Amino acid sequence: MVELGKNGEHGGSRHAVHTSPLLDQQPVLSLRDLQVTFRGTSGPVPAVNGVTLEAHAGQVVAIVGESGSGKSATALASMGLLPDSATVTGSVLVEGTDLNAIPEKQRVPLRGSSIAMIFQDALAALNPYRTVGRQIIDAYRLHHDVDKRTARERAVEVLDRVGIRDATRRVDDYPHEFSGGMRQRAMIAMAVVNDPTILIADEPTTALDVTVQRQVLDLLTGLTDDLGMALVLITHDLGVVAEVADQIAVMYAGRIVESGSVLDIFDHPAHPYTQALLGATPNLETSGRLAAIPGVPASGTNLPSGCPFHPRCAFAAEVGEACRTKRPVLELRPGTPAHRAACHFTTDRELPDA
Ligand SMILES: Nc1ncnc2c1ncn2[C@@H]1O[C@H](COP(=O)(O)OP(=O)(O)O)[C@@H](O)[C@H]1O
Ligand code: SF4
Ligand SMILES: [Mg+2]
Incomplete structure (x- = not known):
């Protein structure tokens, strides 16, 4: 298990990761010609039309696009979590295993330990009737054969790492006793408790106010560095990714229309x-409505x-x-x-x- 640092701050520029020898290794996530089609009432609805994308360990890959461009469908297909009304073709290679080519039974053990996901709405993702700690403990014990005490210690450790103050006490709180920002942190704790290789964050800061957004982004990038995972950061806001992403994929109508490094996209946008x-x-120079x-x-x-x-x-x-x-x-x-x-x-x- 990778050790979690205590309340570690994310230091230095993410863009330094470009020079990391990690990038010489195989990508931990590789989407190849991913296509998602929903069965709609008046015929098929193509949502993702041939997305090819790679993410390496220690790297932040941002997927950016307006609402409806297929970002969430790409994320859910990568997790194997789309409803039966969706047809998925192409490959979702998670550490070399094609999730789209194996039955659900074989995907279950990979979810959480190899690939995990957090959503925009933490309140909807957390069970209101169970304490935050209990939910993290259950998530941990799904993948680790440990007693409750050990799992509880791990829950406190991971809550502390995601910045919940007084985690030893707050571990027994219910989700409604947490603020919006804390709930988002708790959901992140639940997602990283099993040290996933890949974390997909689907609009993780959209529902939060600007100050908390910044803190959650710093937390996610700090965890990416500390745990050496790949972070796939989904957002409709290009401004969010400028400082945190290594690679950016811009989606439009189910396709990637431009991809490259942050410098490629921000300094030489081609599309x-x-x-x-x-x-x-x-x-910094603009303000008000855009x-x-x-x-x-x-x-x-x-x-x-x-x-x-x-x-x-x-x-x-x-x-x-x-x-x-x-x-x-x-x-x-x-x-x-x-x-x-x-x-x-x-x-x-x-x-x-x-
Ligand atoms: N369950 C569904 N059934 C039918 N169409 C869907 C479903 N989910 C998403 N879509 C359609 O797929 C497209 C992509 O949606 P989505 O991936 O949610 O976009 P984004 O996350 O970029 O806002 C949209 O046209 C949307 O209407
Ligand atoms: S100029 Fe490029 S982006 Fe614009 S319509 Fe033509 S192909 Fe599309
Ligand atoms: Mg979405």
Whole structure:
């Protein structure tokens, strides 16, 4: 078991991880051509259309996109937690084992110990009738053959690590006795109690106020470093990921339209959608309400022809026919090791800096 540091602060820049020898190793999570289709009342609803993504140990990979772009469907498919109404194709390789190719019975022992997930709504994820400690103890004993006392010690240790003060006493509290931020911390404690290799955090800070958001992000990145896990951080807010992510994948209409390092995405955004998202991202110089991207986000049932972004794209008129008829594929940007974009425009030309 990896030792948990006590209330350890996350120090230094996450971006230093780029030079880590860990990246020479195999990815711990590898999604290959992941497709998710829901059975809707008026036909199939494609939610994820061929997502390929890797996450290495010690790395934060952010998935960013507007609501409905397929982020949660990607996350739930990675956990094998989608309802029966969803068809999943492609591979979800978790430490080399394809979760999408094994029966549910074989997935159960991997959930929690190899791959764990936290959700936006901690209140919904925690059982209101059981103490926080009891829920963490149960999660721990699912994967460890230990007595209750040992499991309780572990629960206190992990609550302390996620920043719950006076954990020895608070372990016996019920979820409603915790504040929103503390509940989020408790859910994180439950998710990491078995030292998962991969943690998927689906909009973990969306429901929290700005100060608590920052603390929870610091906690997640600190745990990523301490435990050497891979963190897949899902958010609709590009601003959230600037300081914490190593790699970013931008999703639109069930596809990754741009991916690369934080510097690739923030300093050289290649896809008009990423540029528009960056234009809508607050920074120190902007305040107040921000301009949304004009137009309606494309989704499975109203997928435009050609490039799904073309009805909203500022450059579509310039490129013309190809945008309306030909689907751009995710291609490596010339002269870069891993910056990819799916756009006819950037394939030939440089976009001006955002
Ligand atoms: N259970 C479901 N049944 C039918 N369609 C769904 C279901 N869950 C999600 N979808 C559809 O799949 C698409 C992607 O949804 P989702 O992954 O939740 O997006 P995001 O997390 O990026 O907001 C949306 O068009 C959504 O309406
Ligand atoms: S392919 Fe065309 S419509 Fe799509 S993002 Fe690029 S320029 Fe815009
Ligand atoms: Mg979602």
